[in-house]
Amino acid sequence: MDNIGVYAARVAPKFDGLAPGHRACIGCGEALAVRIAMKAMGPNIIIANATGCMEVISSQLPATGWDVPWIHTLFENNSAVASGIESALKVLERKGKVPARGTKVVAMGGDGATSDIGFQALSGALERGHDFLYLMFDNEAYMNTGIQRSSATPWGASTTTSPAGKKSIGQKTQKKNMAAIVAAHEIPYVATACPSYPFDMMEKVKKGLAVNGPAFINVFSVCPTGWRSAVDLSVRLGRLAVQTGVFPLYEVVNGKYKITVEPSPMRPVQDYLKLQGRFRHLSENDVKEIQERTIHEYNMLKARTTC
Amino acid sequence: MVKITINGRQVEAKENAKVLEVCRTNNFIIETVCAHESVSPYGNCRMCVVEITTKDGKNRVVPSCISKVEEGLDVKTNSEKVIAERKLSIQKLMARAPKSEVIKELAKKYGVDSTPLPLEDHQNCVLCSLCTRVCAEVVGVNAISKINRSTDPGALPYTVNFDACIACGSCAEICPTGAISLEDKDDTRTMAWPYQKHDFKMTKCKTCSRFYAPTKQLEYISGKSGQPMEFFAKCIDDR
Numbered sequence: 001m002d003n004i005g006v007y008a009a010r011v012a013p014k015f016d017g018l019a020p021g022h023r024a025c026i027g028c029g030e031a032l033a034v035r036i037a038m039k040a041m042g043p044n045i046i047i048a049n050a051t052g053c054m055e056v057i058s059s060q061l062p063a064t065g066w067d068v069p070w071i072h073t074l075f076e077n078n079s080a081v082a083s084g085i086e087s088a089l090k091v092l093e094r095k096g097k098v099p100a101r102g103t104k105v106v107a108m109g110g111d112g113a114t115s116d117i118g119f120q121a122l123s124g125a126l127e128r129g130h131d132f133l134y135l136m137f138d139n140e141a142y143m144n145t146g147i148q149r150s151s152a153t154p155w156g157a158s159t160t161t162s163p164a165g166k167k168s169i170g171q172k173t174q175k176k177n178m179a180a181i182v183a184a185h186e187i188p189y190v191a192t193a194c195p196s197y198p199f200d201m202m203e204k205v206k207k208g209l210a211v212n213g214p215a216f217i218n219v220f221s222v223c224p225t226g227w228r229s230a231v232d233l234s235v236r237l238g239r240l241a242v243q244t245g246v247f248p249l250y251e252v253v254n255g256k257y258k259i260t261v262e263p264s265p266m267r268p269v270q271d272y273l274k275l276q277g278r279f280r281h282l283s284e285n286d287v288k289e290i291q292e293r294t295i296h297e298y299n300m301l302k303a304r305t306t307c
Numbered sequence: 308m309v310k311i312t313i314n315g316r317q318v319e320a321k322e323n324a325k326v327l328e329v330c331r332t333n334n335f336i337i338e339t340v341c342a343h344e345s346v347s348p349y350g351n352c353r354m355c356v357v358e359i360t361t362k363d364g365k366n367r368v369v370p371s372c373i374s375k376v377e378e379g380l381d382v383k384t385n386s387e388k389v390i391a392e393r394k395l396s397i398q399k400l401m402a403r404a405p406k407s408e409v410i411k412e413l414a415k416k417y418g419v420d421s422t423p424l425p426l427e428d429h430q431n432c433v434l435c436s437l438c439t440r441v442c443a444e445v446v447g448v449n450a451i452s453k454i455n456r457s458t459d460p461g462a463l464p465y466t467v468n469f470d471a472c473i474a475c476g477s478c479a480e481i482c483p484t485g486a487i488s489l490e491d492k493d494d495t496r497t498m499a500w501p502y503q504k505h506d507f508k509m510t511k512c513k514t515c516s517r518f519y520a521p522t523k524q525l526e527y528i529s530g531k532s533g534q535p536m537e538f539f540a541k542c543i544d545d546r
Contacts, residue, residue, distance in 0.1 A: 007475035011345045
């Protein structure tokens with residue numbers, strides 16, 4: 001159900017947890033991703049939000065953009081706070097101090113807060129098996145503080161701390177595969193999603209909330225500011241990332257891999273790279289290398305779905 | 308604005324608003340099957356029933372999705388009467404769609420484990436009419452209509468006019484029990500409704516050779532928007 005767009009979109013929930021008027025940049029893919037996720041989750045949630053773009057744009061004192069209970073946490077303890085909320089709710093409900101409403105706990109963070117700084121807290125929370133959903137909004141660098149590289153930055157991307165030049169190609173290392181790392185914790189639900197495929201994403205968020213135990217979704221959020229791309233292209237860039245195989249959409253339910261949006265026929269990665277300023281220094285050979293690696297990684301993923 | 312009380316809490320509501328809407332905007336959770344904010348209310352599943360007491364003391368149980376608010380109304384969403392009524396509704400839904408996961412889960416929440424009514428499996432269709440309403444009100448093609456309602460248990464619950472249907476998938480998206488399904492495979496989109504099924508042709512993008520939308524839907528959009536069909540020969544990413 002990935003291309004039923006035009007009419008089915010009108011029956012999507014009207015609930016909007018993130019109020020309009022927030023301070024996100026024009027064309028922000030992350031704000032769009034949050035809104036789509038909120039539609040799927042509904043109002044009966046508590047959010048723990050790590051420091052990052054989403055916290056800064058939505059909560060400038062004395063205003064707040066959130067229509068649901070929301071707490072701002074530090075980079076490193078986001079998952080710990082979320083697991084604390086979940087445990088407290090469980091106890092209070094058992095003691096009858098709050099009515100059992102089936103409130104779910106959601107943790108949100110960027111790629112820096114998840115794959116770099118908050119990683120050990122996340123790993124701990126997953127291992128302890130708390131019933132919460134972690135949404136990682138992956139814009140592939142520390143965009144909020146000025147586009148510094150993170151471990152989720154792809155190879156060859158130019159950022160302010162991995163600038164491209166005569167002696168540097170930009171980011172020298174490959175993107176950390178967070179979904180696979182989290183799947184190795186053997187939690188019930190892991191998925192990758194992209195707001196350019198809203199129905200697919202809403203379905204995954206609903207599944208992640210419904211499972212009993214931890215769930216993790218890696219959400220690809222296009223960032224026109226950091227990626228040096230045109231602001232009207234963020235939804236298209238998300239689609240191209242999926243269709244070129246750079247960011248395949250799949251889910252891992254109890255260890256079983258399944259690709260939800262097949263990128264077939266696969267586009268050349270050039271379609272995706274040429275729209276972004278952070279990749280414009282790449283030579284033809286570099287693009288070829290990225291293409292080969294993308295196909296290799298996609299085949300590896302494909303192999304996992306069959307076993 | 309009118310003032311009403313829900314479960315002892317005073318809230319303000321717009322005049323002529325429906326009770327269910329007001330409950331939901333004030334975070335009182337009422338789970339329903341046939342209510343959806345995108346289409347007009349219908350009052351069919353009876354899961355949204357609430358107990359109301361009017362200003363002059365009249366007390367009754369009503370479906371909240373079709374009842375309007377009025378000054379001084381006292382609403383109880385979880386009283387004994389209401390729960391009993393909902394349990395009965397669940398038994399009816401269970402008899403209608405015994406295999407549906409959604410209904411099973413709902414039954415579990417209310418502690419209903421069996422139904423005294425005779426089981427008639429209609430392939431998960433509970434006659435909520437969301438698909439007919441969305442087809443008429445949101446899409447505007449009227450491809451689905453209801454026939455032989457509850458008179459003949461063996462008959463079709465719905466009939467689909469395949470000529471009018473544009474395979475947009477709205478009915479599959481809105482169906483609460485998953486009785487309608489949609490599957491894309493290469494150049495065909497297969498849609499399946501209870502007891503009926505149809506294949507629709509997809510249009511191929513000229514540039515990326517991806518099958519990106521059903522041809523009939525593009526024809527319908529082209530007719531409505533006045534864009535020539537050549538415009539739709541390429542998918543949105545290649546235009």
